Amino acid sequence: MKKVGLLLSEDAHHLDHLAPLCCLLNIALATNCPIIFKQGKTFYPKLHIFIKEKIELASFLVENFDTLISSIAKPLINLFLFPHVDLTGKTLTTLWTPHGHSDKGQSAPFFQALKDEDGLLYYGPNMLNVLKSKLDSLEEKKLFSLGNYRKDYFEKHAPFYKRLLTKTFSLQKTPKHTLLYAPTWKDSENSSSLENVLTQLVHSLPKTLHLIIKLHPHSLKKTSPKVALAIAHARALKNITLIENIPTILPILSHVDGLIGDMSSIGYDFLSFKKPMFFLPNASSNSPLFKCGYSIFPENYSSIFSIIERNMQPNPDMEKEKQILYKQVFASKPSINTLNWDTLPC
Known part of the structure; x- marks a missing residue:
């Protein structure tokens, strides 16, 4: 066949x-x-x-x-x-x-x-x-x-991806923490955090942190003026890396120290890396992933990075939740x- x-x-x-x-x-x-x-x-x-x-x-x-x-x-x-x-x-x-x-x-x-x-x-x-x-x-x-066949594939070719990230995006480990913001797209269920938080992330990012932003391909095709303006500002900052033309996600997850997400499935890919996770849920969103990390709601967006920096150390209870959920998913x-x-x- x-x-x-x-x-x-x-x-x-x-x-x-x-x-x-x-x-x-x-x-x-x-x-x-x-x-x-x-x-x-x-x-x-x-x-x-x-x-x-x-x-x-x-x-x-x-x-x-x-x-x-x-x-x-x-x-x-x-x-x-x-x-x-x-x-x-x-x-x-x-x-x-x-x-x-x-x-x-x-x-x-x-x-x-x-x-x-x-x-x-x-x-x-x-x-x-x-x-x-x-x-x-x-x-x-x-x-x-x-x-989790994609994780197996990534680990098999880890040296290739390490060279690729270093060469293509100059992604190298620095003394400061590197975070990934990878939101889902704005679907009919309003699952994305992009419209509400991107401007805050870009304008309040401390110089002690490095932020990688990887938008969903659907978000790249059509952005609001508000998001477009935030992206333009992000391009001018040395401690922000915008990734737009790389489809593979596992090498990036391996590189970063923590994830900022919402209802994106990338959260499930991140479970096995045993690193802190931060979620930006809306009023109606719900996910088993939220037990595996810290939820930050809109009223606390102005303090988002101070919340993150206070919680970068492993949380034993959350690590247990990650192990349980990982076995249920994969x-x-x-x-x-x-x-x-x-x-x-x-």
Whole structure:
């Protein structure tokens, strides 16, 4: 059974999941996007990625592969492959893979789009429970746990990423603490802290701290004048690094001393690093992650860095919460490693 990964958009945050997965499975990644192709070549060692124009890619996939692994749902894949599938009469097996362990979108009809998948990949017990609660036909599916495969991939190539960060972004350890602010984007649930806090972060950052800002790709596509002004100010400060064109997140998490986040799934990626976490929840947001760090609410934004600096030392209770949550999120013995492709439905 010939299989291939598929990424049809410019969403770099999808690439950071599909690229390590394709390397794990020893398969190629197909794309129609020049930006994704370039980033795949630059940031993911051992990745075999190829690019073709959209129409040519659709026919090439139908003619040469039996199984597609993607982070988009089967209805969208079928729309992309039409009319090539109809002309050949060939049916392709699809496996959906997540692009982050998210607490967002639980009330959205997103999961219903997965009901036609031939197989579903998931990180661990928590995501499996969500899938069970959203999909009535789940028992008929082929399910495979992934565990924290991206962390494994990063650790395998740690020397490569250390050189990359030093060369590309001049990220080197300094005597002062380095923090990462990585907010999610402004979705229909208003999950992002970006609009409310970025100006405060930029203008009140002490010279004793270094702040790395990594915005969600969706946020980069469309920013408000307020956010754009804060970004412009940030560019002029020597102790702020803006990261806009690097899709991989694990090397950055390894580099920093602490994380400032909100409802972003990056918080789950940060659990295993055993470093302090600070969250900026809104009135309606809720996440199991919040027990693993300090929540800072809008009325305390004016003191945000003094709060952070007071709490940079490990908190034993929070470290225990991190260990518990990590086991719930990431499978300890991923079944993807023993996947028998011949058993998948066609």
